[in-house]
Amino acid sequence: MKLPTKILLGILLLEAAGFGAFFALKALTFKVAAFDGSVESKNELFSDYYERAAKVLDGMTLDEKVGQLLFARAPEMNIKSVASKYHLGGLILFGRDVNGQSLASIKTKVDSWQRDLNTKLFIGIDEEGGLVSRLSYAGLSNFASPQELYARGGMDAILADTATKISTLDSIGVNVNFAPVADVCEDKNSFIYARTFGQGASATADYIKNITEKYHGSNISATLKHFPGYGCNVDTHSLISVDTRSLASFKENDLLPFEAGIKAGADFVMVSHNIIQEVDSSAPASLSHDVHKILTDDLGFSGIIITDDLSMDAIAEYYHGEYSAEVQAVLAGNNMIIVTDYVTAFNNIKSAVENGTISESYLDYQLMPVLGLKVEKGLITQ
Numbered sequence: 001m002k003l004p005t006k007i008l009l010g011i012l013l014l015e016a017a018g019f020g021a022f023f024a025l026k027a028l029t030f031k032v033a034a035f036d037g038s039v040e041s042k043n044e045l046f047s048d049y050y051e052r053a054a055k056v057l058d059g060m061t062l063d064e065k066v067g068q069l070l071f072a073r074a075p076e077m078n079i080k081s082v083a084s085k086y087h088l089g090g091l092i093l094f095g096r097d098v099n100g101q102s103l104a105s106i107k108t109k110v111d112s113w114q115r116d117l118n119t120k121l122f123i124g125i126d127e128e129g130g131l132v133s134r135l136s137y138a139g140l141s142n143f144a145s146p147q148e149l150y151a152r153g154g155m156d157a158i159l160a161d162t163a164t165k166i167s168t169l170d171s172i173g174v175n176v177n178f179a180p181v182a183d184v185c186e187d188k189n190s191f192i193y194a195r196t197f198g199q200g201a202s203a204t205a206d207y208i209k210n211i212t213e214k215y216h217g218s219n220i221s222a223t224l225k226h227f228p229g230y231g232c233n234v235d236t237h238s239l240i241s242v243d244t245r246s247l248a249s250f251k252e253n254d255l256l257p258f259e260a261g262i263k264a265g266a267d268f269v270m271v272s273h274n275i276i277q278e279v280d281s282s283a284p285a286s287l288s289h290d291v292h293k294i295l296t297d298d299l300g301f302s303g304i305i306i307t308d309d310l311s312m313d314a315i316a317e318y319y320h321g322e323y324s325a326e327v328q329a330v331l332a333g334n335n336m337i338i339v340t341d342y343v344t345a346f347n348n349i350k351s352a353v354e355n356g357t358i359s360e361s362y363l364d365y366q367l368m369p370v371l372g373l374k375v376e377k378g379l380i381t382q
Contacts, residue, residue, distance in 0.1 A: 045267070045303045046372030053371035056119070056380055057364055063087055064119070065363050066350045068370055069330065071124060071306060072342040080113050083121060086346050089336055089370060090122030090176065098138040103172050110173030119371075120379040122221075124176040127165060131194050132179075141168055146180070146207065147198045155210055162214045170219045175377060178223045178270065180211045182257040183230035190232035201253040205260040212264035219377065224261040226272035226308060227295055228285060229254025240284075240318040241274040250276075259299055267373055268304045269295060271334065273314035283332075284314060287325065292333030304335045304369045311340040323357065324348040330358055335366050 046053070057065070067087025074091045075082050083091060091113065098106055114120045126132050130145025143165055149157045169177055184204050185196045197207045208224065215222035228250055231243055258269065271291065273284040280288040286307040295301050310316070310325050321328050326345040329337045330352070339345040352358045374380045 045265070045301075046369055046376055049372040049375035050368060052375050052380070053368055056371055056375075056382065057367060059382075062350065062353060062360065065360070065367060066346055066353065068119070068367055069334075069336055069349060069363075070342050070345055071122060071336045071338050072345075073309075073311075073338075073340045075342075080115075082342075083113060084117065086342055087119075088121060088342065090124055092124045092126075092178075092338065093134060093174065094126075095134055095137055098134055098140065101138070101140075103140055103168070106172040114173070118380070118382045119374065120381070122176045122374075122379070123174045124178055124223075125169065125174050126178045127169060127174075128179040128181055128195055129161065129165070135168065141165075145194060146196075147194070150197070150207075155207070158207070159210060159214055162211055166215060166218050166220050175219060175379070176221045176223065176268065177215070178225065178268075180208060180222065180224065180261075181226070182208050182224045182261055183226055184254050184257065185230065185232045187232040192230045192232065201256045205256040208257040209260040209264045212261045212266045216265035221267035221373065221377075222261070223268035223270050223306070224258050224266045225270035226274075227258055227269050228272075228276060228279075228291060229258070230272055230274065240314050241272075242277055243274045244277050247278045255294075255299065258295075262299055262301050262303075266303060268306055269301055270306050270308055271295070273308055273312055283321065283328070284319065286310075286315070286334070287319065287321065287328045287332050289332045296333065302369065304373060305333060306336040307334050307338055309338045309340065310345070323352065327352040327357060330363070330366065333366075335369050 064087040068089040070086065070088050071090035071092060072088050074093060074097050076096070079091070082088070110123055125134050127134060127143060128145070129143035130148065133141065133143045135141040136143050143161060146158055149161050165177070181195045182204065183192055183196050184201045185193045186198065186200065187193055197204045212222050212224070231245065231254065262269070271286040273286050275281065275283070276285050276288070276291055279294065280290040285291040292305060295305060307329050310329065315325050319325050323331065326337055326339065326348045330349060337345065349358065353360055353363060371380065
């Protein structure tokens with residue numbers, strides 16, 4: 001089957017854009033495989049939907065492509081016009097978007113944002129349960145932490161809660177949950193501990209496998225976070241975290257839950273802002289191509305890789321790279337980036353494409369999983 005001309009020609013320019021012969025060949029193989037039926041399912045999560053996704057991509061403007069990379073915090077005003085103007089790929093609901101409302105009113109609001117969009121939005125929320133539960137804090141649910149649920153009734157209680165969570169999120173128009181937390185931490189004094197399963201790598205991997213299987217096939221996409229494993233490090237909302245553990249330690253422990261979730265069909269993986277010293281001491285994981293290669297090459301993930309929020313201080317206050325954080329995030333291998341300042345992110349990425357820092361062919365390559373999942377979920381209507 002013939003590939004759209006822009007994609008086929010663009011892929012051949014990847015090497016000139018600085019990604020190397022190997023990456024160019026990998027990208028070309030990816031595109032051809034997506035259309036000739038030779039894709040192995042373990043490597044191409046949304047390959048059944050790539051033919052239609054590529055047709056959509058071939059008709060998109062540069063502005064539309066750039067916008068689809070952005071998973072933005074929902075602005076306080078003029079949400080529908082903002083989403084349309086910047087062609088946003090997704091919007092995230094925070095407390096201010098649900099407080100003082102009913103489930104029905106949230107659904108009405110979200111539906112109004114989606115109306116008339118040919119490429120509809122991912123609507124995301126952080127609904128981990130326990131400390132991070134937007135709906136519970138708004139009095140609209142009572143989702144407990146995984147540790148509390150497990151203490152009450154073991155894995156059965158967790159899975160029952162997950163089923164209720166999926167149903168509730170679906171009822172308000174959410175289609176992406178930024179959960180479950182796949183981090184391994186057994187230190188009760190750690191910042192992240194209360195949000196984790198609170199047990200070792202093997203038990204956490206089993207928990208993640210079960211949770212992800214519950215999401216798989218539903219209208220809600222699960223997000224494994226925070227790759228490659230947060231450990232028991234400091235809070236990157238306000239601090240920079242340097243993880244000095246060996247790569248062998250990650251492979252023996254932290255990567256196991258992510259591997260289990262990927263095999264169970266997770267659609268998204270969120271990458272942390274921790275600096276993984278042994279892998280790349282020069283950049284946070286979210287902005288490191290070397291860290292992303294572990295996720296794609298070693299663990300075989302072909303879904304949507306997304307950054308943690310780039311407005312966190314670990315990036316905003318401590319990152320001083322050659323390119324803006326948004327541009328570096330795309331170059332590192334993220335398919336989407338979480339942003340609050342979507343205007344700056346949009347302009348920076350668009351300028352990077354126009355000046356050749358990011359080739360448009362590479363942009364196309366990164367967007368295929370995004371559009372593939374949107375086709376699968378019925379979010380693309382043209």
